[in-house]
Amino acid sequence: MMGVEGILECRAVTKRFGGLTAVDDFTFSVPAGHIYGLIGPNGAGKTTLFNVVSGEYGADAGEVMFAGDTITRLKPHRVCKRGIGRTFQTPRPLQNISVLDNVIIGAFLHTNRLEVARAEAYSTLKLIGLDKLHDRPAKSLTVPDRKRLEIAKALATKPRLLLLDEVMAGLTPTEVDELISLVYLIRDRGVTILLIEHVMRAVINLCETVAVMSNGKKIAEGHPDNIMENPSVIEAYLGEDYNA
Amino acid sequence: MRRRINHHRETDTANETSGRLQRYSGVLGGTGISRLITAILIIVVLVIPVFVKNPFILHLLIVTVFYAYISSSWNIVGGLAGQISLGHSVYVGIGAYTSTLLYSVYGVSPWIGMLAGGILAAIVSLIISYPCLRLQGVYYTLATIAFAETFRLFIFATERIGPFHIKAAQGLLVPLRIGFINYQFVSKAPYYYIILVLLAVVLTVTHVIKKTKLGFYLVAVRENQSVAQALGINTTTRKITAAAISAFFTGIGGTFFAQYILMVDPFTILGIMLSVTMVIMPIVGGVYSTFGPLLGTLILVPISELTTSFLGGRFIGFNVVLYGIAIVVAIYFLPQGLAGIGEIIRTRRVRTMDAEK
């Protein structure tokens, strides 16, 4: 496994907004089939990094490689076509249409026919556990169901890498457990998972490797058990507590 | 774990659900009866000119169907794609001027000119769309206004371009030559049927698009562009496609109008009032529904024409005041337009059914 390139490689990625450097010379590698965690205090730049990877932002420096190809300059829809799916930190369902239609739109990435997309979407909903709500308007969903829908939409595009942005936020412990099982299920189908998370139980349960981000930089990387004892990590989080 | 067990017991397949929905329609009166009503309406609409000979009423019908037609054409980009174009009259004008010029200068049958006008309108929309659809929201709308005004001013102030005498503000008269090939008829009835067919075509096209990948993708573009892009949709090409289709049909409408009133000039056929009217009908009727623009037209145009005829004189512009009121009321109380009323009723029923379970 050593020396093999990860399915996602970020090399010295930098993103600035005016005077603020949100992502600073960030390098990491996600092995295929892994569940990889990205943690750090609020404002560390994690979602910005996601946005650079998914193409919403262009990197000011550095490279993003996916499955061996450079995708740094690609627009979001092309990044998705390459096989990277993402969820948004605040779920963004397409409000006025049904749950099923939301997922059908994702499913259309790999087909031109409605029947095929609908079947795909329906089976994705069954996997996620939302099939009973398939004809409800998306805006009527509860918060945990919205998060599931968010994942379902991305999953329908058949990604090889799934970016999950704080999917556990605001959920009860039971709901967190359910989502943890779901993430395992998705990984078992061959999808590599990169997740941003604050809910530590999820991080410890799910992630095989964790990278810690603070002020745009990577300050630690390793197994979740070891990471939480790393003094610089503790300091980064403590600093957040004082500011909060 | 518990959730999965529940699923095995109560799994609801898509088929079962649609069966349930069909039973709901049973509660509403049966799919059979609504089909019968629709059939009767269609027959009535087709047969009107046989019984009604009053030219004013026929004119009213033709104008109504015409506005329904161009509003529905607008809706392909305005409602399906969610891009509010306030300069769509430019395509009406392109269609009208193209067919009329081809006819008066080269003798080309306006039927062919109609297609040429539509295609030219689509091409122009591609030229306009490419820079403008990268903009969002109000920027796009302002750009469409700017383009339409530019075109209108150009026609208004230009006497001729090469062999084509546009005659600026004076406008062009369509040379009078009755005959099918010349797209001119003595009575109003043929015009009525032509515009009816055109309306049916554009409504069918709209309906079909909604069931295809393009339709679904346009919904995503309309609802949330960044989400659409994250799902692999090239939002710009989809918007451009919708705009071109919309422009094509709008251009065809322009030719029809030119052949009906036998005159084209920048005041009638171009200009912001026509553009605004094309937007108001769908907003009031419901942009998300295929029949929304038609619904809006059926309500607004007859009222407009009647108020103009009976009030007239001192009250010129009263119909536009009504349009304004209609838009404000629609936005306040019926964001989905009149067509949305059905949706509101259905949602209430579903909620009651759920509560009863």
Added chain:
Amino acid sequence: MGLLVVQNLIAGVLIGCVYGLVSVGLSLLFGVMKFVNFAHGAVMMLSMYFMLIVVRLMKIDPFIGIIFVLPASFFVGYILAVVCEPIVIRERKTGSHTALLLTLGLSLIITNGAQIVFGPEFYNIETVLSGQTIVLSGVIINVGKLVAAGITMVIFCLVFIFLKFTDLGRAVRAVSQDMDSALLMGVGERQIFRIGFGISTSIVGIAGILILPFYSIYPTVGDVFQLKAFIIVILGGLGSIMGTLIGGLIIGVVEALGATAFNASYAQMCVFAVFLIILVLKPKGLFGKELT
């Protein structure tokens, strides 16, 4: 011939100032508070008819009438804000279209309502400044336009100071950020929206008065200025007050040069052409900035 060009150029600069004045109200609402007000020109028209009533019907001296225009226009803006508020709150997360369409509907009502009440005829108000000109080395300059430009400068300075240095101005700028995010409008924010709207309409109301010496009153008089105002706000850059003034000057000059070179219609086309070029090449405008 050269003299004519200079004359037109100066007139263009002067009218450009007025364009800037009409636009700064819109810049406050559209550029700062991200609200699209298609009824902006209608308010300008209303202020002009207001003066018409004051002068002709009530036989009050125009200068006294001016004093009432300010609060009257502010009031109209406040009312419009109250009308638009529920929609703004409702549509916080979704499209920007609705505000546009709502104000478009309101504009149709106001403009055509005015046409019904006052008729489509053109009216003119005689003021001390009407038709007055001064001559500077052979160049004829319209005094009314000169005064209008002067007062415009004063108002621009006032608006600039207001936004930068007063508490209310800072509050207005703060609200502009919230207009982007999906926050519910708190009571304080609603008041700021209404006041901002009122300020916007009172400025455009003043603009309507300033052009009376050299412009006729008719129902759609506001529409032409409104479209140019949108162009100027975008040209100058969202959020930049100075950009609005410079944008106005540019448009005034382009228009004047276009009219000199071609004719009035082609001159308008040049204005639109400039607009479209800016939209495509630099959508942020000349001085556009993020208001952080």
